[in-house]
Amino acid sequence: MQQGDKQEFARALQATMELYDKGLSRDAMGMWWHALGGYQLEEVKGGLTRHIQDPDRGRWAPKPADVIAAIQSAYLDQWPSAEQAWAQAIEAADESATVVWQSREAQQAWHQAAQAIYEDGDKVGARVAFKEAYNRLVREAVDAGQSPVSAVSLGHDVQGRRDALTTAVDQGLLSSEAAQRHLPAPEATAEGVAGLLTAGGDGEGGEPAYPAEQLEALRRAASGSRPRSSPASDERGRPDELEAERQRQLSQLQELESQEAAA
Known part of the structure; x- marks a missing residue:
């Protein structure tokens, strides 16, 4: 947050605490600001709202850690689960297949942690290694306030590449311009x-x-x-x-x- 966000931040926090019949001293407000200053104002307001709406945590007045957890939960919701990412990773085992990953973290977890194990025939071990690496990478991205970004692994099958990229465009994973960059230039007669x-x-x-x-x-x-x-x-x-x-x-x-x- 920026210095110009302080008043709106204070209003949002005070309104939240009033729901729990709680007040805030100047020193407490300063500690809240220091704890949440690394986030955007809209993220903080969203975190306060998510806490209020949580059927379990929302029964008690929030602490800064509760708001941070709510903010990170919102980011986590953007990523596919480890099981969903693993289902896509299996497709990448076929070198002829083009895979449009829903996140760079899934691509990285496959190539760095699981691919070699999978190719050695240990599919169970590959799955465990992939999920551990994927969850760690996603957590690091969430801590850094990042959203998932798609990535492409090109296969040898050119027609399959076209089909995969077309599907990715239809699903909103890639723009038409990004997909076109991965296609070979057409030959002219x-x-x-x-x-x-x-x-x-x-x-x-x-x-x-x-x-x-x-x-x-x-x-x-x-x-x-x-x-x-x-x-x-x-x-x-x-x-x-x-x-x-x-x-x-x-x-x-x-x-x-x-x-x-x-x-």
């Missing part, structure tokens, strides 16, 4: 170059935006090189028309590069 050249999406000033990977695809297509996956049958028919199209694309590419250099 010569047939798709014309579409790239006229692709929608405007940059600054209304000019078409061309990502670096698209420009590289244009260079490959215009120079006549093709991805290895392009079938040889693409070369059949109308060689003169294909050459004319390649020259037109090369001309447009040179114009784009000139505009980019001028900018």
